[in-house]
Amino acid sequence: MxxxxxxxxxxxxxxxxxxxxxxxxxxxxxxxxxxxxxxRDAFYLxxxxxxxxxxxxxxxxxxxxxxxxxxxxxIISQFTLLADTRRGRRPSFEEAAPPEQAAALLDVFIxxxxxxxxxxxxxxFQQHMLVEIHxxxxxxxxxxxxxxxx
Numbered sequence: 707m708x709x710x711x712x713x714x715x716x717x718x719x720x721x722x723x724x725x726x727x728x729x730x731x732x733x734x735x736x737x738x739x740x741x742x743x744x745x746r747d748a749f750y751l752x753x754x755x756x757x758x759x760x761x762x763x764x765x766x767x768x769x770x771x772x773x774x775x776x777x778x779x780x781i782i783s784q785f786t787l788l789a790d791t792r793r794g795r796r797p798s799f800e801e802a803a804p805p806e807q808a809a810a811l812l813d814v815f816i817x818x819x820x821x822x823x824x825x826x827x828x829x830x831f832q833q834h835m836l837v838e839i840h841x842x843x844x845x846x847x848x849x850x851x852x853x854x855x856x
Contacts, residue, residue, distance in 0.1 A: 707747040707811065708787045710736040713760050713845035717780045719829040720836045727827025729778030734839050737815060738787030739808035740801050747851035748811050752818035754854075755779070760845050778825040782837055783812050805832060 711733055718728035735755055761770035761777070772779060785808065789797035803811065809831050820826045829835045 707740060707743045707751050707815070707851040708738045709751055709755060709849045710784070710787060711755055711758060711760070711847045711849060712736075712839055713842045714780075715840045715842045717840060718838045719780060719782060719827070720838075721830050721833050726829060726835075727780055729780045729825060729827055731775065731842075732777030732779055732824075733772050734780045734782065734837070734841075735819075736782050736784035736787060737812060738784050739803040739811045740788050741803050741807075743803060743807075743811055743851065745811070745814050748814040749818050750854050751849060751851045752815050754849055756819060756822045756824070758847065758849075760847060773822055773824060776824065778827065779819055780827045780829075780837075781812075781816055781819065782829040782835065783808070783831050 714732060714734050716730050717734045719726050733755065756773050757771045759768050759771050761775050763769040785799060785802040788799060788802040790801055791797050812831060816826065816828060
């Protein structure tokens, strides 16, 4: 399971011209589910996202998490994070989990993040979404559940 985490001052997601979710200061998390991922991957990544210290404290050091600032989290499914571009010019998505498995594990991930008590908004799985991101910094961090288990 992979996630691309962006610190934001605000963000929103729209489907068919209607806003589905929006947050103020917090994180946008683009999540890709890979073949072979399990609930263990979802739990690990969710806990990592909620506790990742990428917000500045009073000394301007990255010592605060989204939980510490009581920020919001906007979660967007993003199978393209699993793109393999080693050959040719068209990405392969063979590494991405089938939609049924991806949806189930994404739900586990979202549930675990919601357990933090923070405001959590989401996009719609397998829908064309417009995501408006006001990246703060910019700060963008790539995470993988495989980093913990390898």
